[in-house]
Structure formats: C-alpha cells, structure tokens
C-alpha cells in the first residue's frame with residue numbers, strides 16, 4: 372500500500388545541542404535503513420521549511436503506523452498521512 376506522508380519538524384530551540392545532533396543522526400540512519408528495505412520510497416524536502424513529503428510502500432496501516440511511531444524525531448513532528456490509489460489518467464495504469 373502506498374502512502375504520501377508530510378512531516379513537519381519543530382525541534383525546541385533550547386534542546387541540548389548534543390541531544391539534537393544525536394536525534395538527527397539517528398533519524399537519518401533510520402530513514403536510510405527503510406529506504407534500503409524499500410519501504411521508504413521517496414523523501415523530498417519542502418523548500419524553505421523543516422518539512423518533508425515522503426512516499427511509503429508498506430504492507431498495511433499498522434506497518435506505516437509502526438514506522439512513523441519509531442521515528443526518532445516523532446515527538447517533534449506533526450504528521451499528515453494520505454493513502455494513495457492509482458490515478459485513472461496515469462499512463463502506467465493502461
């Protein structure tokens with residue numbers, strides 16, 4: 372199942388710099404691990420914002436929920452999930 376996910380990140384400005392650096396490093400490693408497994412298909416930066424739009428290809432809603440819940444930055448994110456279906460005008464669907 373495909374999902375578009377928008378993640379808006381807001382890390383408190385007063386967070387300890389070491390904690391912040393560790394969180395960002397763990398987030399990057401987790402994201403890249405899921406890209407290698409094929410579940411995190413795309414990640415795009417939203418220009419000028421600490422936000423991304425990503426596409427996930429996962430087994431079901433529960434699998435996506437688990438992935439998002441385990442994001443190291445999860446406590447500092449607002450997340451919007453949109454389930455995707457093939458568009459009838461998509462050439463690939465013909």
Ligand SMILES: O=C(O)C[C@H]1C=CC(=O)O1
Pocket residue numbers: 378380398399400402421422423444
């Ligand atoms: O900066 C972000 O967009 C948040 C986050 C999601 C994956 C990752 O590596 O960082």
